[in-house]
Amino acid sequence: MKELKVQPIKDGTVIDHIPPGNAFKVLKILGITESLPDSVISIAINVVGKRGKKDIVKIENRELKAEEVDKIALIAPNATINIIRNYEVVEKRRVEVPDEIVGIVKCPNPNCISNTKEPIKTRFIVKSRQPLKIKCYYCEREPEDISSLIM
Amino acid sequence: MNFKGRDVISIKDFSREEILYILDVAEKMLPIAEGKKKSNLLNGYIMASLFFEPSTRTRLSFEAAMKRLGGNVIGFAQPGTTSLQKGETLADTIKTAESYCDVIVMRHPKEGSARMAAKFASVPIINGGDGAGHHPTQCLLDLFTIRKEKGQIEGNRVALLGDLKYGRTVHSLAYALALFKVDMVFISPPELQMPKEVIEECREMGANITIKNSLEGLDEIDVLYVTRIQKERFPDPEEYKKVAGSYRIDLKTLENVKEDMIIMHPLPRVDEISPEVDETKHAAYFRQTFNGVPVRMALLALVLGEIK
The missing domain is CATH 3.30.70.140 (Aspartate carbamoyltransferase regulatory subunit, N-terminal domain)
Structure with a gap:
């Protein structure tokens, strides 16, 4: 059946x-x-x-x-x-990972300028798609657990 | 090579050829930096010096560089005297400052602040240090010092010593030395080792890297670059004392080093280099500090387009 x-x-x-x-x-x-x-x-x-x-x-x-x-x-x-x-x-x-990820992922670096009240959106450059590696445009931190940083 | 209007945010924004070109221009600036020759190259230009964090050498040498070239300087050394105190954003401060000047030099405690400022400013931004991020002008003056003292950058064996984990200057310097395929030895306590990404990147660029936890083998070194081990990195003050003591450079540690080995330090130092070393021919750190002036003169003249 x-x-x-x-x-x-x-x-x-x-x-x-x-x-x-x-x-x-x-x-x-x-x-x-x-x-x-x-x-x-x-x-x-x-x-x-x-x-x-x-x-x-x-x-x-x-x-x-x-x-x-x-x-x-x-x-x-x-x-x-x-x-x-x-x-x-x-x-x-x-779905395709874009070249840049803007306003979606929070930077894990508490001292990054994107974690302040400045009028900017978070911005990550996609370094590799398989495996997914991204780098903060501002402080250059490369987060490991990306899914936990999605805003 | 045209540098007019360019921002200076990270050493990684520059190629090997561009770096060498900046060092060549700095070389020509030496007599003016020493006060032996007068210049009006930047007459009529204004540099805004925005220091949101304390600095002695970077701020003073930038201001000296601008004034030696006949330019003017405005700015602040304490954010407490500005509208930031009232809650103004850095973006607004930059937009205000750029309307008063031709180039902005800034130091700010947040990583990425200079990169962000460059987005908001139409005048060139020169990064004088952004938190634990970049300090490209320090890196350039370090390279200038190695070339001036040793004749060339290539072919030297350079040891980077101290806090290699958190020290912003050593990460940029390691990258820049790797551009010149310099052999490097990273000497640090195990808990303050050079980050893996930096080591991998340097190796991928073709640099030969050795990692050590002790001062043994200094006899093979041409350039010893010392950095400060900060107390706050150690939860136990006794542990700090022990670690800092075992990496201290004094006359005894220099017994078997090469005759022409030079010691560099970005300064300020605490007690990682004993003052008795200052009198030896190895001590290059005060000459290194002076080199900040010609290098920063070169950068200012280049980004303002007065030297092409």
Whole structure:
């Protein structure tokens, strides 16, 4: 008997190919549990797909915007964002780590000028995508646990 | 080579050729820096000297450099006398200062402050130290000193001694020496070792690096660059005393060194070099301090476009 582990959704966003174990982090980055208290969100962890294990997040009635996709790219660089309307995939976007990450990651250096009241956004230069390595444009600190620094 | 309008934020913003060019210009500035020759090269220009943190050598030598070239200086040495005290941002202070001057020299306690200032200013920004970040003019004067004392930068074996973990000058200097493929020995207590990234970067650039925890082997060294080991890095004052004592340079540690080995220090020193060493031919640190003037003269003349 065929058993559907996660039901298809009518409208919304499916984030596929999240590295296994990172689904909750994706939700945290999106801040969706607070911003959409009535939305139905399904999470599948360690799903066995063609390319090994992965996590999947399905958010009903919410289409992700581009700047949110950028945020996800930092912890799930190979994720795909599927926009669903009336059970059909109408748009499929690949997330890509941009050359520069502006206003998304906080610099871990407490003495960095970007952690003061100056009128600037945090800015990181992407040094490598695989593995992801970024460097603060201002103080040149290279943070290790990037996902914990997402604002 | 055209430096007009360029910011001087980090030594990494300059190529090996550009560094050598700056040192050549500094060489020509020597008679003016020594007061033997008069100059009006920067007559009519104003340098704003914005020191948000205390400094003796950097501030005074920049001001001397500007005045030796006939330029004027405005600014402050204490942020307590400015609107920063009222909560003004650095960005606003920079935008204000740039409307009064042609070049800004600044020191600020936050890392990345000079890089940010450069974004807001249309006049060149010269970084005189940004927290634990960069201090490019110190690095240039160190290179100038090595070249002047030893004839050239390449071919020397340079030992960097002391606090190599937190010392901002030694990270930039190690990088710059690696540009010249200089052999380097990093000597420090294990807890104050040169950061791994710096070591890897220097090796990738083709420099030969040796890491040591003791003063043994000084007889092979051409340039000994000493830095201060700060008390606050050690939770236990007794431990600090023990560590600092074992890296102290005195006449005894210099017994077997090369005749022409030079000792450098960015100063201020506390007791890492015994005063008796000052009288030896090895002591180059006060000449090094003077070299800040011709190097900073060269930078000012270059970024203001009066020397091309």
